[in-house]
Amino acid sequence: MHEIMTMKPIPITADWLARSVLEVAPDLLGCTLVRQLPDGSCLRGRIVETEAYMAGDPACHAYRRRTDRNWAMFEPAGISYVFLIYGMYHCLNVVTDVGGLPSAVLIRALQFDVRPPDLLVGKRSEPLAKVAAGPGKLCRAMQIDLSLNGTMLEPGQPMYLEHRDDAGEAFSVVQTTRIGITQGVDLPWRWYIQDCAAVSRL
């Protein structure tokens, strides 16, 4: 008979993120984003869709210069970059590479095992797979806002990452072009887990 070995999740450290964003973005698929709430509770989602943004990339917020909005992208690997979009949604990025070079992975979709608390009053009963199918939706579900911009992603902080456990099922990765941008539209810097219902778009 088999013993069910419950692997202790291994936190992702800054040095693992201190690589090219084009390596880190696909490597984050299957990893877990952990949100530690002020009340001590914890939300977890499996990363199923990512995009890469970097220096020299016309779609990157830091393409022109460092500003009050995008400064976190210039920080060393392991820092969060959170921004507000269209006045109502937040987006979460994981900063990569070395300090001074703007680069980050946009987390575009999460898959939940456990349904997060539904903060919306009016809406109800969205399929679990759709709750975080999109960068704005996942920040809403994980209670991520601008106050978490520039935080270190490590245990004990409001957010951190955990490595994929190799005992999990294998998956295929699809690489394609990014969504919602008007510049750099042909760069194939979006990755998602094939056949995953929690992905924002195919």
Add this chain to the structure above:
DNA sequence: GGTAGGATTACG
């Protein structure tokens, strides 16, 4: 000081 527009989403 004013304003155009955005790495989105939900709804018609």
Add this chain to the structure above:
DNA sequence: GTAATCCTACCT
């Protein structure tokens, strides 16, 4: 297709 909604980058 397009409204919602607000912060910010850039211009005057």
